[in-house]
Amino acid sequence: MAAKLLIVEDEQALSELLRYNFESEGFHVRIAMSGDEAEVMVAEETPDIMVLDWMLPTVSGIELCRRLRNDPETRNIPIVLLTARGEEADRIRGLETGADDYVVKPFSVPELMARVKAVLRRAAPERVADVLRSADIELDRAAHKVTRGQREVHLGPTEYRLLEFLMESTGRVLSRTQLLDGVWGRDAFVDERTVDVHIGRLRKALVERNESDPIRTVRGAGYVFGERQGN
Numbered sequence: 001m002a003a004k005l006l007i008v009e010d011e012q013a014l015s016e017l018l019r020y021n022f023e024s025e026g027f028h029v030r031i032a033m034s035g036d037e038a039e040v041m042v043a044e045e046t047p048d049i050m051v052l053d054w055m056l057p058t059v060s061g062i063e064l065c066r067r068l069r070n071d072p073e074t075r076n077i078p079i080v081l082l083t084a085r086g087e088e089a090d091r092i093r094g095l096e097t098g099a100d101d102y103v104v105k106p107f108s109v110p111e112l113m114a115r116v117k118a119v120l121r122r123a124a125p126e127r128v129a130d131v132l133r134s135a136d137i138e139l140d141r142a143a144h145k146v147t148r149g150q151r152e153v154h155l156g157p158t159e160y161r162l163l164e165f166l167m168e169s170t171g172r173v174l175s176r177t178q179l180l181d182g183v184w185g186r187d188a189f190v191d192e193r194t195v196d197v198h199i200g201r202l203r204k205a206l207v208e209r210n211e212s213d214p215i216r217t218v219r220g221a222g223y224v225f226g227e228r229q230g231n
Helices: 012-024 035-044 061-070 088-096 109-123 156-166 176-186 191-205
Strands: 004-008 028-032 050-051 079-083 103-104 133-136 138-141 144-147 150-152 215-218 222-225
Touching: 004 012, 012 028, 012 109, 028 035, 035 050, 035 061, 035 176, 050 061, 050 109, 061 088, 079 109, 079 215, 103 109, 133 156, 138 156, 156 176, 156 191, 156 222, 176 191, 176 222, 191 215
Parallel strands: 004 028, 004 050, 050 079, 079 103
Antiparallel strands: 133 138, 138 144, 144 150, 215 222
16 A cells, blocks of 8 residues: 655645655655644644644744654654754754654755655555465565465455455554554545455465465454464
8 A cells, every 4th residue: 555644844835845745755645734734634644754844834843743743643753854954963952852853944855755754664564565465375566466385366446445455454454444544544434344355365365275365353353364473
């Protein structure tokens, strides 16, 4: 699945420029124009990474960064701080508040994109990796191809997205609600039974002859892909 990026920037022209460029690189982008709007959006859906402007209306970027770091639910969100403040003391303050990286305006868009990808790669490498692997199953995002051992696994678009989402969270139990949100989206008009149907189709495509089933049903909880390593 595309990495979820939240851009918090009150300059509309800049935020739209960044949206265009990051979406071109495969990110799922949302925009917040103020600190309090960003807080609401984070509560609704946790982003994989944030680009956060220091100078914002209502709640400043540095204050928002501090709040996110003090909340157990959001403290691990990677944050790239974006600001016109270039003095060393300001850079240190931003990093000490919890930012993972710091980019000074004016900046080049390719540099910012490279820094965002680098931070995301350290924090959640599965979100940006071209190839996901679990045992003998491999999902190649660039080629949009799935293989198991020496054979190619043919999947429909929904089963492909479902497998990708499961492999990004190998070893973790995912509820049907989490799978619905991650694969179909929060606004999709489908019920939890839909998940079971597509899990069944995915299993049928992945398992032939004496191959083991990589998807385990956890009664009352959901599904886990690969060996369980924790919740």
